[in-house]
Amino acid sequence: MDDPAPYWTAVRAARLRVADLLEELTPSEWEQESLCRGWRVRDVAGHLALIPTVTTWDMVAVAPRARFSPDRVNTLLARRQGARDPADLVAAIRGHADSRRTAKVLDTRDALFDTIVHGQDIALPLARRLAVPADHSREALRRVWAMGWPFHARRRLAGFTLRATDTDWAAGAGPEIAGPALALLLLATGRPAGLDTLRGDGVGRLRSSHTYR
Template sequence: MADSNPYWSAVRTTRLRIADLLEELAPAEWEQESLCRGWRVRDVAGHLALVPTISTWDMVAVAPRARFNPDRINTVLARRHGDRDPADLITAIRAHADTRRTARVLDTRNALFDAIVHSQDIALPLARRFPVPAEHSREGLRRVWAMGWPFHAERHLAGFTLRATDTDWTVGDGPEIAGPALALLLLSTGRTACLDALQGAGADRLKSSHADR
């Protein structure tokens, strides 16, 4: 039976499609670096398998090792679960595709954009396609721009206008960065692999800045 809640239906569909993508990967691809800095493809899979069932205690338990830094806590857990057998990770992602919970200190409103962004963290470095409906990326953009930490997209991209070309979404003021909502979502979460998909004076400025690094 179809899910009557569009948000959770999108989450479920994205998670299941990620499991399908992972099932196609060769062993060597699981070991490759993802777009998520310091994470292998298998670590991204480990994170996605864990998020629907993680507890606050799971995070507290590794906090000392991670020096109580939220980003490091996330990385420690992703790597720990990423070392599991790939078949186990795929099974876990599928088994919890419908799960609508996470740790109390996290937020289920992040579930959709988290899955979308991590799908690209896996697919793009492997030169694989993982299309995402524009309306799903738009929902992710709305959440990322509203949430502040950890991406602080509104602050980092201040002085630009961001405009999606495949759905109704525009924010900001200044030189335009225009392109597919998915590319804008990746940019808003700190990924630069999408720059070639963006156009406009603002995009040209970002590309020039990135080329100088």
């Protein structure tokens, strides 16, 4: 990125929005399942609290127990952090909102989409609204679309045109799937909930596939 300042301003804002939301939750809501499969709300919060401080060694240390699967490593660390007191997790997310670091084996270019998407993973199952500026969702969507693993969005959504209706972003070719950039971001990261506010000839076709049921 040519000028990283706007990016990290967006990351900071996203982290603080999530912290604000978490601060409002009831004890029972912390235990609810999130949109992130197998993770409770507190596990998602644990992940977000950990990312700015996690080290490569932290990840290597749990790798044998996780059978060297990156997904399992992520889950083990998220659940470990998620066991902390909710107030501590909120404080950690707030305290590291300005952080520009993470483990060397991870990529700081993922910080924005990671925070935005996981914020929705918390909010949507709880029927809570977590607003995200369209330009922030657009930048997150650009990153997810450009990368391969773990989402492979371009491959999974090949044959469709995706078009944001609230900001300047479009990609692909084929039947159109149109809607807010945030909904497209959820779709691109494999969340079927992203389909609920999307429209176009491609939506029905995508729903009939095995990818988004």
